Every structure is written in structure tokens, then in C-alpha cells.
Amino acid sequence: MNSRPPTSIASTSGTPAAATAPSATARTGTRAAGVRLPYDALPHVVRGWVERELGSSVVSAVSQSGGFSPGPAARLVTAGGRRAFVKAVGSALNPDSPRILRAExxxxxxxxxxxxxxxxxxTYDDGDWIALLLEDVDGREPPHPWVDEDVDLVLGALAELTSALTPTPWPDAPRLEDNSTFSGGWATLSKAPPDDLDPWALAHLDRLATSGERARLLVSGESLVHWDIRADNLLITDAGRVVFVDWAWAAKGAGWVDTAITCLDLVTSGTTVDVDALLARHPLTGDVDPDDVTTLVEAVTGMLTERSRQPAPPGLPTLRTYQRTTADALLAWLRRRRG
Structure with a gap:
């Protein structure tokens, strides 16, 4: 599959993509990276299930740090040479993480x-531990900052994927407009505005407090959307195949939403790509009112701002720092988009 679009989507600035994915130690604060249990620490019953499914014993398990689940996520190789990717979690690591993996x-x-x-x-589920065994895609994550070549590949593939998922092939998928988790951040903060809230946000808090409900109306649609596209939820193969992973938040919604969500990660990464120009010409967002896109960005930024002020959830020590870093970058972008 060649997922490169027929014309360039990104700007012409930037540098060529790195040949390999950055290591865990090379990740910056703009990337989603948690602390995961190693594969060998999985309960014996889960590792036994993996080996039965793969047909022989696992001889190599390389942990992957992207994302925030505290459970293992590892690339496996068996004695017979078979490769696979496994992700798993149990309630003792974090009480909410099994629900999220069940949704995926x-x-x-x-x-x-x-x-x-x-x-x-x-798939495996014993009521406590749940696991998902997938194809091990031999690919790299887009580096931060995002570069033009990867933007072209990913957003070109996203346009094709969205077309394939419209109308949604999952009629019973959750509806994005019913997802209140992203819509109430600014409204919550407006009830008792923190003294250290960003000055621009504080000056516009009354309007921002209404952005969540407006955004929920705007995201309604008939496509199946990923809703969580970031560099760590993507793999790009040497052949140019783009693979979208981590579908825990998939929902029925507007087809343009995933392009906007991807652009949040572009902005957070510090890319030199002109993200506003990209949104204006991309096939999924070019005909969308720019104010609608901005309203969605405002709602997501409010969620991140409010949640970054909460205590860290069990087993997720890096989550709040990532949310705060992302919210700060998006606030700067919102100030520019709102003039």
C-alpha cells in the first residue's frame, strides 16, 4: 500500500524524517510515554495464553513505552520465529485501565x-487481566517535532482510512457527541478559577466555558473516528504503509475530527509545518468552518488544562506532565487562531 497523497499536504519547511524511531531515552516531554510493567512480569496464565496462541515459547520481548497504560506493551518473537505485539493490563495496576483496553x-x-x-x-479476558495480541508492524513512530514527509504520509493515509470508515462499519460504536469527558474542562475551571491560570484563558474564561457543549454538537457524524491520533499511536513502514494503532477511544463522529486531533500533536511537537494552512487545504478539513475546528481545539485544551491539575492516577506518573505540556502548547496556538 502506498499511502502518500497525490499532492503535498504539509508545508515545505522541515527536515527529512529519521530512519528509525527514537528510543525511550530520546523522547521529549511532548511525546506520550508512560512507565510500563515488563512482559516477564505478566501473570503466568497470561503468558501461557500468549505462547499457546503463537504456537511456541516467547524468546524475546521488547517493551514499548508509548502511551500511558501501566500494563505491558511488547514486541514478541517466539522460538519458532513468529512475531507479534501484545498489550495487557490488570486492575491492580490501575483500576480504570482494563475498561479502556476492553473498549479497544x-x-x-x-x-x-x-x-x-x-x-x-x-484476545484474552479473565475478568481481571485483559490482553490483546496483534500483528507486529515493522515500522517507526513519527519523530517529534513532526516533519513534512511524515505529515504527508500520515494525513494522506488518514484521508483514505476515513473514507473507508464512512459510514461507520461499527453501528454500535459509542457516539462522540455523548462523550462528556472532553467537553467540561473550562466549565469546571470557571467555577473557581485558579490564580495561576493562563492569563489569556482567564480573560476569555466565560466564552471558553461554553466551548465544550458547542464542540459536542460539532463532532456529530457518521464516520468511525480514532479520536486519539498522536505520534505514539502510529507506525510508518519502510514501504510507506501507515498503521493507526490504539483504538480505545474509537467513536462514531464527524470525519474531519481525526485530522484536527492529529494537528494537536503536530502543534505540541513544535513542528515547523504551518498547521493552520494544512487544515485549510486538507481534504477532510478544508471545507470545515475554521471556527468549528478552533472550538474543538478549545474544548480539548480545557480538558487537558483541568486534568493536568489533578493528582496523578495510580500507575501513571507521567500523565499529568504530558497533559500540562500539551495544554500549554495548545493555548499558545489558540491565542494565534483567535487573533
Whole structure:
């Protein structure tokens, strides 16, 4: 599959992409990276299930740090040479993480086989531990800051994927407009504005407090959207195949939403790509009112700002710092978009 779009989507600034994905030690604060349990620490029953599904013993397990689940996420190789990717979590690590992985399992079971998705091998759920066994995609994550070549590849593939997922192949998917988790941040903060709130946000807090409900109306649609596209939720192969992973937040919504969500990660990364110009010409957002895009960005920024002020959840020590870093970058972008 060649996912490169026929014309360039990104600006012409930037540098060529790195040949390999950055290591965990090379990650910056703009990337989503948590602290994961190693594969060997999985319960014996779960590791036994993995080996039965793969047909032989696991001889190599390389942990991946992207994302925030405290459970293992590892690239596996068996004695027979078979490769796979496993992610798993139990309630003792974080009480909410099994629910999130179960949501991803439901989405992966509902998604059709498409070149932009990893193949599902098997799933496991004993009521406490849940695991998902997937194709091990031999690819790299886009580096931070994002560069033009990767923007072209990913957003070109996203346009194709969105077309394939419209109308949604999962009629029972959650509806994005019913997701209140992203819409109430500014409204919550407006009830008792913190003294150290960003001055621009504080000056516009009355208007921002209404952005969440407006955004919920705007994201309604008939596509199946990923809703969590970041560099760590993507893989790009040497052949140019783009694979979108981590579908825990998949929902039925407007087809333009994922392009806007991807642009949040571009902005956070410090890219030299002109993100506003990109949104204006991309096939999924070019005809969308720029104010609608800005309203969605405002709502997500409010969620991140409010949540970054909460205590760290169990097993997720890096989450609040990432949310705060992202919110700060998005606030600066919002100030420019609002003039």
C-alpha cells in the first residue's frame, strides 16, 4: 500500500524524517510515554495464553513505552520465529485501565481488515487481566517535532482510512457527541478559577466555558473516528504503509475530527509545518468552518488544562506532565487562531 497523497499536504519547511524511531531515552516531554510493567512480569496464565496462541515459547520481548497504560506493551518473537505485539493490563495496576483496553478490544473486533490497521490475532479476558495480541508492524513512530514527509504520509493515509470508515462499519460504536469527558474542562475551571491560570484563558474564561457543549454538537457524524491520533499511536513502514494503532477511544463522529486531533500533536511537537494552512487545504478539513475546528481545539485544551491539575492516577506518573505540556502548547496556538 502506498499511502502518500497525490499532492503535498504539509508545508515545505522541515527536515527529512529519521530512519528509525527514537528510543525511550530520546523522547521529549511532548511525546506520550508512560512507565510500563515488563512482559516477564505478566501473570503466568497470561503468558501461557500468549505462547499457546503463537504456537511456541516467547524468546524475546521488547517493551514499548508509548502511551500511558501501566500494563505491558511488547514486541514478541517466539522460538519458532513468529512475531507479534501484545498489550495487557490488570486492575491492580490501575483500576480504570482494563475498561479502556476492553473498549479497544471491542473496537478492534468491529473494525474491518484494512491496510491501515494491524491484524488482530487473539484476545484474552479473565475478568481481571485483559490482553490483546496483534500483528507486529515493522515500522517507526513519527519523530517529534513532526516533519513534512511524515505529515504527508500520515494525513494522506488518514484521508483514505476515513473514507473507508464512512459510514461507520461499527453501528454500535459509542457516539462522540455523548462523550462528556472532553467537553467540561473550562466549565469546571470557571467555577473557581485558579490564580495561576493562563492569563489569556482567564480573560476569555466565560466564552471558553461554553466551548465544550458547542464542540459536542460539532463532532456529530457518521464516520468511525480514532479520536486519539498522536505520534505514539502510529507506525510508518519502510514501504510507506501507515498503521493507526490504539483504538480505545474509537467513536462514531464527524470525519474531519481525526485530522484536527492529529494537528494537536503536530502543534505540541513544535513542528515547523504551518498547521493552520494544512487544515485549510486538507481534504477532510478544508471545507470545515475554521471556527468549528478552533472550538474543538478549545474544548480539548480545557480538558487537558483541568486534568493536568489533578493528582496523578495510580500507575501513571507521567500523565499529568504530558497533559500540562500539551495544554500549554495548545493555548499558545489558540491565542494565534483567535487573533
Amino acid at each position: 478490544v471491542a473496537a478492534m473486533r468491529a473494525l474491518p481488515e484494512l491496510p491501515w490497521l494491524p491484524r488482530v490475532y487473539a
